[in-house]
Amino acid sequence: MKILMVCLGNICRSPLAEGIMKTKVPGNFFVDSAGTISMHEGEHPDKRAVQTAANHGINISNQRSRPITKADFDTFDKIYCMDIDVMADVVSKTRNEEQRQKVSLFLEVLGDHENAEVPDPYWGDMKNFEEVFQLLDRGCDAIKSQILS
Ligand code: 4NP
Numbered sequence: 001m002k003i004l005m006v007c008l009g010n011i012c013r014s015p016l017a018e019g020i021m022k023t024k025v026p027g028n029f030f031v032d033s034a035g036t037i038s039m040h041e042g043e044h045p046d047k048r049a050v051q052t053a054a055n056h057g058i059n060i061s062n063q064r065s066r067p068i069t070k071a072d073f074d075t076f077d078k079i080y081c082m083d084i085d086v087m088a089d090v091v092s093k094t095r096n097e098e099q100r101q102k103v104s105l106f107l108e109v110l111g112d113h114e115n116a117e118v119p120d121p122y123w124g125d126m127k128n129f130e131e132v133f134q135l136l137d138r139g140c141d142a143i144k145s146q147i148l149s
Contacts, residue, residue: 001147002030004072005106006090007082010035010065013118014082015045016133017106019053019060021140025147032076036089038067046122052129056137073099080106080143083117107135109142 003025005017014033021031043065044050053060072079073094079102081087087105094100107116118135121128 001025001028001078002076003032003143003147004068004076004079005031005033005082006036006068006079006086007033007118008036008086008120009040009122010067011040011043011046012049012122012129013120013132013136015060015063015065016049016053016129017080017082017118017136017140018063019058020133020136021143023058024140024144033063034066034068034072036068036086040065041067048121048126048129052126052133055130056133068093070095073102076102078143078147079103082106083120084115106139106143109146110139 003021005014007014010033018031018033025031045060045063050061068090079090081090081103087103090103091100094103106118110116118132121132
């Protein structure tokens with residue numbers, strides 16, 4: 001099973017989602033992340049995201065931002081989008097229904113709200129990053145259960 005987490009810049013939310021998910025799934029799973037913009041390409045995650053993950057014993061400092069590619073839609077089985085704008089952008093890059101079916105909103109699995117979004121912590125503070133971490137942790141647990149059931 002190959003899972004791709006996608007946000008806007010691939011320096012805050014999706015690197016955290018990648019790091020969290022990697023701690024939860026079996027070794028034969030492949031988890032990666034990407035952004036819809038290439039502005040931060042090659043950069044390590046935001047230092048607040050790195051610190052927040054480290055507070056929970058997860059090291060995401062070696063990740064590098066990259067934009068989503070055409071090949072990702074063939075490589076990955078599941079593509080989880082952090083918010084509705086990201087989802088719209090990702091869906092617009094799909095080339096057929098099979099690829100479209102791989103794409104969903106990350107928080108949809110929690111079922112609390114059809115359009116639930118992971119808030120962008122980029123303009124916020126460490127408290128916002130911790131809240132995002134908690135949300136992502138719940139979402140990753142639910143996704144894991146769904147995939148493994
Ligand atoms: P992310 O957060 O999508 O969770 O990585 C952001 C990162 C960068 C920007 C916005 C959001 N930015 O405007 O550069």
